[in-house]
Amino acid sequence: MLRARRLASTVVAASLAVGGLSACRSEPSVAAYLGAAGQVSEREVQEIWDEAHDALTTQARAEAAAAETAQRDKEEKARQAGEKVKPAPTITAKPVRMPFSRADIVHALVTHELYERVAEQRRVNLPADVPYAEAAAEAKLPTDSAYVRLSVENVYFYRSLMQSVGASAAAPADADVRRVYDKLAAAGGVAPGQDYTAWKAALSPQNQQAVAAAGLIRDAVQTAAADLRVKVNPRYHPFEVSVLGTQTETATLHLLTTDFGDDQSVPVADVS
Numbered sequence: 683m684l685r686a687r688r689l690a691s692t693v694v695a696a697s698l699a700v701g702g703l704s705a706c707r708s709e710p711s712v713a714a715y716l717g718a719a720g721q722v723s724e725r726e727v728q729e730i731w732d733e734a735h736d737a738l739t740t741q742a743r744a745e746a747a748a749a750e751t752a753q754r755d756k757e758e759k760a761r762q763a764g765e766k767v768k769p770a771p772t773i774t775a776k777p778v779r780m781p782f783s784r785a786d787i788v789h790a791l792v793t794h795e796l797y798e799r800v801a802e803q804r805r806v807n808l809p810a811d812v813p814y815a816e817a818a819a820e821a822k823l824p825t826d827s828a829y830v831r832l833s834v835e836n837v838y839f840y841r842s843l844m845q846s847v848g849a850s851a852a853a854p855a856d857a858d859v860r861r862v863y864d865k866l867a868a869a870g871g872v873a874p875g876q877d878y879t880a881w882k883a884a885l886s887p888q889n890q891q892a893v894a895a896a897g898l899i900r901d902a903v904q905t906a907a908a909d910l911r912v913k914v915n916p917r918y919h920p921f922e923v924s925v926l927g928t929q930t931e932t933a934t935l936h937l938l939t940t941d942f943g944d945d946q947s948v949p950v951a952d953v954s
Contacts, residue, residue, distance in 0.1 A: 713788045713918060717910035719799075722791045730787050730828045731780070737824050738778045746775040781821050782829060785918045790832040792914060793923050797839035799910075800902045806842045808835060840925075843902075844895050851894035858897045859885070862926070862937045869935050871928070893938065896926035900940045907940075 714722040750773040760767045801807070817834045818825040863878050865871075872881055903923060914921045926938035 710915075713915050714792050715911070715913040716792065716795055717912065719795050719910055722788060726791070727784050727787045731784055734782075734823055734827055734829055735778055735780060737827065738780070738822065739775070741822060742775040742778055746773050749773045781823075787829060787832075788914065788918045789921060789923075790829060790836060792912060792921070793836050794832050794839075795910075796903050796906045796912070796923070797836055797843070799906045800899070801839050801843060803902070803906075804843065804846050806839075806846045808838050808842065812838050840899070843899050844892075847898045848891055848895040851891055851898055854890055854894035855897055858893050858938060859890075862893055865935060865937045866928075869930065871930075871935070892926065896938045900925045900938060904940045 711724050712721050713724050713727050716722065753770055753773060757767045757769060812834055814831060814834055815825045818827055818830045821827075821830055823830050859882055860878060863872065863881055876884075903925070922936070922939060924934075924936040924939055927934045927936045929935075
């Protein structure tokens, strides 16, 4: 059971709730509007999807071919040894199961634009040793995969921003601390009978700093999105960017998020 001892600051699926497309910006070929930064087109999303799908398909076929060769070699050796061999069924590649969705691609693209803008404002750069290769290997995708690069850079933009604002962050806003408590309590992450006052008093300086820094990043991302008038196609809602989370036994619990409070129900023709 999670407790308030340590709040893991992560960038796992986000919670920057961005509004729906307005009537004058509702082209079905657009996944997201980024104001002066342009658009995320459905074509771009499809290209990133196809790139990864093709790579995984090629890999699956190669693995199946290698397994088929190994099986036939084994059977041939058995025959040569005088054994009666019944050939095993042909080994073929299984259908590819994508490790992410099209909504994940849209999220990665939009979040990358927002983090990049906030990082530029704060003169924060990505580290020189971003582990693209390790992340790609874990996802079984090429190192130059567009989705891998976007996702990894989002994580490291976030970590760099947390480090940048962490040292100078003042005490966290009580409203943010309350949100964290409520999320933890709802997930069973608060000791039985421990009310908010007692929990807050026991919150470590490290955790207070994490909440404060996350709050600053949330505000900066929200401002960047508002300046760009970011709008995401409703087919990709809910669209969220988490700024503070903690790992449970089965998933990541998002504790602090950005919410613009915009209507996400504006209809857009679905071409999927």
